[in-house]
Amino acid sequence: MMEGQAGPVTVSIARKAVAGREADYEAWISRVTAEVCHWPGYQGVNVLRPAAVTDYAYVTIYRFATWEQCHAFEKSEMRARFLEELQGMVQPEAEIKKVTGLEFWFDLPEVPAQARPSPHKMALVVTLVAYGVVMGLNFTIGPLVAAYPLWLKALIMVSAQVLLMTYVFMPQATRLLRRWLFGG
Numbered sequence: 001m002m003e004g005q006a007g008p009v010t011v012s013i014a015r016k017a018v019a020g021r022e023a024d025y026e027a028w029i030s031r032v033t034a035e036v037c038h039w040p041g042y043q044g045v046n047v048l049r050p051a052a053v054t055d056y057a058y059v060t061i062y063r064f065a066t067w068e069q070c071h072a073f074e075k076s077e078m079r080a081r082f083l084e085e086l087q088g089m090v091q092p093e094a095e096i097k098k099v100t101g102l103e104f105w106f107d108l109p110e111v112p113a114q115a116r117p118s119p120h121k122m123a124l125v126v127t128l129v130a131y132g133v134v135m136g137l138n139f140t141i142g143p144l145v146a147a148y149p150l151w152l153k154a155l156i157m158v159s160a161q162v163l164l165m166t167y168v169f170m171p172q173a174t175r176l177l178r179r180w181l182f183g184g
Contacts, residue, residue: 008043008063008064008065009065009067009069009070010061010062011096012060012095012096013059013060013094014057014058014095015058015060015086015090015091016050016056016057016090016091017050017089017091018088018090021088021090025058025086026058028082028085028086028089029058032082033045035078039069039073040069040072041065041066041068041070041073042062042065042069042073043063043064043065044062044063045061045063046060046061047059047060047061048060048061117182122181125173125174126170129165129169129173130165134161137160137161138157141156141157141160142157
């Protein structure tokens, strides 16, 4: 990710806690989350706990509205203070991935950080998945919200589509099409 790139930024950091310090690390994550939620452009955080798919690391995924806002946070005194607290709590090597725009939906923990599908493959997969989700929502939720005002109906449908694509269908599609997307 480089300065000047448009769109939201998603950062993924995989860290392994030192044995016996897992509770300390989880408390640290909670404190950082409570502070960063007030930062300009902050859009949310997800934390994956250690599992086989994450190579038994904690994976923290946070989002900012722009590269500039993300960069300002990463260079902040607040973040520097929090990073100092990690000494002895986590293993020294952390794996960091940063993506912008559509790349977020194609990020898999088991795929190297530098591997990126081509833009035409990403566009094709997003179009097909979005079409399927929109059609499914129109048949399932559509009749339930038909009498709602247009703005409310659109808000419900778009919210459902984004949530389903982000947390259900794009991860499945990316794993299913992994060989084609990443070429190997």
